[in-house]
Amino acid sequence: MGTSPNIQSILELLLDTQRLSKYIQEGDEIAAARLASQFAA
Structure with missing residues (x-):
């Protein structure tokens, strides 16, 4: 049980969301x- 959230996956999700809105x-x-x-x- 880590005390910090998984920053890497959060950043990747943000980047994917940004890319998705750009495509749209x-x-x-x-x-x-x-x-x-x-x-x-």
């Missing part, structure tokens, strides 16, 4: 759907 803004639905399916995995 650019209208890249295929890339957005691919990234979203990784979240569900």
Whole structure:
């Protein structure tokens, strides 16, 4: 039981979320759907 949260996974999740919103803004639905399916995995 660590006293600190897993910073690495939190940062990766933030980066993925940022990338996902960027894909959506650019209208890249295929890339957005691919990234979203990784979240569900």
